[in-house]
Amino acid sequence: MTTTQDPKNQTPEQKKLRPHDLPSYLDPNNIGPYEIFLEQVDRVTPYLGKLAYWVETLKRPKRILIVDVPIHLDDGSVAHFEGYRVQHNTSRGPAKGGVRYHQDVTLSEVMALSAWMTIKNAAVNLPYGGGKGGIRIDPRKYSTGELERLTRRYTSEIGLIIGPEKDIPAPDVNTNPQTMAWMMDTYSMNVGRTATGVVTGKPVSLGGSLGRSDATGRGVFVTGAEAMKKLGLPLEGARIAVQGFGNVGNAAARIFFDHGAKIVAIQDVTGTIHSDAGINPYQAAEHLAQTGKITGLPGTEELQREEFWTVDCDVLIPAALEKQITEANAGQIKAKLIVEGANGPTTPQADDILRERGITLVPDVLANAGGVTVSYFEWVQDFSSFFWTEEEINSRLDRIMTEAFLSLWEVKERHDVTLRTAAYIVACTRVLEARALRGLYP
Ligand SMILES: NC(=O)C1=CN([C@@H]2O[C@H](COP(=O)(O)OP(=O)(O)OC[C@H]3O[C@@H](n4cnc5c(N)ncnc54)[C@H](OP(=O)(O)O)[C@@H]3O)[C@@H](O)[C@H]2O)C=CC1
Numbered sequence: 001m002t003t004t005q006d007p008k009n010q011t012p013e014q015k016k017l018r019p020h021d022l023p024s025y026l027d028p029n030n031i032g033p034y035e036i037f038l039e040q041v042d043r044v045t046p047y048l049g050k051l052a053y054w055v056e057t058l059k060r061p062k063r064i065l066i067v068d069v070p071i072h073l074d075d076g077s078v079a080h081f082e083g084y085r086v087q088h089n090t091s092r093g094p095a096k097g098g099v100r101y102h103q104d105v106t107l108s109e110v111m112a113l114s115a116w117m118t119i120k121n122a123a124v125n126l127p128y129g130g131g132k133g134g135i136r137i138d139p140r141k142y143s144t145g146e147l148e149r150l151t152r153r154y155t156s157e158i159g160l161i162i163g164p165e166k167d168i169p170a171p172d173v174n175t176n177p178q179t180m181a182w183m184m185d186t187y188s189m190n191v192g193r194t195a196t197g198v199v200t201g202k203p204v205s206l207g208g209s210l211g212r213s214d215a216t217g218r219g220v221f222v223t224g225a226e227a228m229k230k231l232g233l234p235l236e237g238a239r240i241a242v243q244g245f246g247n248v249g250n251a252a253a254r255i256f257f258d259h260g261a262k263i264v265a266i267q268d269v270t271g272t273i274h275s276d277a278g279i280n281p282y283q284a285a286e287h288l289a290q291t292g293k294i295t296g297l298p299g300t301e302e303l304q305r306e307e308f309w310t311v312d313c314d315v316l317i318p319a320a321l322e323k324q325i326t327e328a329n330a331g332q333i334k335a336k337l338i339v340e341g342a343n344g345p346t347t348p349q350a351d352d353i354l355r356e357r358g359i360t361l362v363p364d365v366l367a368n369a370g371g372v373t374v375s376y377f378e379w380v381q382d383f384s385s386f387f388w389t390e391e392e393i394n395s396r397l398d399r400i401m402t403e404a405f406l407s408l409w410e411v412k413e414r415h416d417v418t419l420r421t422a423a424y425i426v427a428c429t430r431v432l433e434a435r436a437l438r439g440l441y442p
C-alpha cells in the first residue's frame, strides 16, 4: 500500500523517499520499460501544482489481465502463449490502445505502452483513457491459421474486460487489419451481435476507417513538418533517416518523400541501407516485399546496425521499438530534430543528452498520436454508422495534430521544458483533473 499527501506538506524525510512503491508484480531489480514511464511522471510532478496530490494514480495501472492462450498448432500439438491486456487509466473515458505480437513482450512493456496511451490520448484531448495488449510470440514462426486461432483465443480471454464502451484495442507491432477483423468477429460471436466498435484499425469493408492505415505516419509528418517550421528547417531536400519500415516508418517515409524530403537511411530488423542521393521509399517497399529484406536495394550501401545513429541527417524518425536512443548513441546523433514514431524509443537519460545538445524532439505521445486519432474517428463512425470521406478524415487529423503541436510548443516555451515534459504537463493535468473531479468512490 502507498499513501499520498500534498507534496507541500511532506517532511524533508518523506521527500527523500522514492515517491512510488513498486507494485509487487514487478521485480524491483529489473523493472523494465515501465521504469521509463515512472521516471517521466517524476519529472512532470513539480509542474502539476495541487494535482500532484493525485499523482500516484498515474503510477499504478487500473487493471491488469494476464491470460494463458493455448492453441492447436498445425502439427496437432498444443502450444501455450502468454497474453496481456492492461488498462492503465480510464478517468477520461474507455481504455484505448493497440495489441502487439512480439517475442519480447513482457508485462512491464505492456504496462508502459498502456500508460503512454493514457498520456497520448490526453495530450491530443481524445475522450479516452489508456490501454494496451500483447502476446509473447514471434509471429513470423507461425502460419496464418495458427495466428488466427491465437487471436481468437486471446480475444475470448480478454473479452471479460474489452468492449466498445470499455476498452477498444487496435493494431500495433506485428498486428494488422486482418488481426482486428478476427478480434471483431470473435468478440461479436461471443456477445451475440456484430460489434464493429470493439476494435479499430479494421479493414474498411468491415467498419474500418479510410485513412487509418497511414494515419500514424501522417501524424509523424504533420508534427515533424510543424517542428521544422519552428526550427527554420526547409522540408524540400531535408535529409530523413527512418528506423523501422512497417506501418509507421513506411508511411512516414513515403509522406516526407512525397513532400520533397530525401530519405537517406532506412533500418529494419534485416539491416540498414543508406544513400546520400536519397532512397525512393516506394521502391524500398517493393524490394522488401519481393526479397524479404531491405538490404540490397540498388543504389544503396549497407551500413552496420550502430552506424545508423551516426548518419548525417536533419530529421531522425525512430519508428520501431522502445529504448533505441540511449546514453550509448545519443551523443553521436547528427539530426537537428527527432520525431518519435515509435512508443518509448528514447530513454530519459538520452532525453537529457539530446536536450543539452540542442536537439529538438517531438515525443511519441504527440508525434505518433495520428493513429489513435483516426481510430477515434473510426469508433465514432462505427457508433453513428455514417462514414466520412478520406479528405474529411485527413483534414480533421491534420487540424488536430497541428493544434496539439502548437499548443504543446507554447507550453514548452512558457515553462522552458522539453516538448515531452510539456506534453506530460498538459496530459497529466487533464487526467488528474478528471480523477480529482470524479473522486475515489464509484
Ligand atoms: N501501428 C500504429 O498505428 C502505431 C504504432 N506505434 C508504434 O510505432 C512503432 C512501430 O509500429 P508499427 O509500424 O505498427 O509496427 P510494424 O510491425 O508494422 O513494423 C515494425 C517495424 O520495426 C522494425 N523493427 C523491429 N525491431 C527492430 C529493431 N530492433 N531495429 C530496427 N527495426 C526494427 C520491423 O522490422 P521487420 O519488419 O524486419 O521485423 C518493422 O519494419 C511501435 O513502437 C508502435 O508501438 C505508435 C502509434 C500507432
Ligand SMILES: O=C(O)CCC(=O)C(=O)O
Pocket: 096, 097, 098, 099, 120, 168, 169, 170, 171, 172, 200, 201, 343, 368, 369, 371, 372, 373, 375
Ligand atoms: O489506434 C489505437 O487505438 C492505438 C494505436 C496505438 O497502439 C498507439 O498509439 O500506440
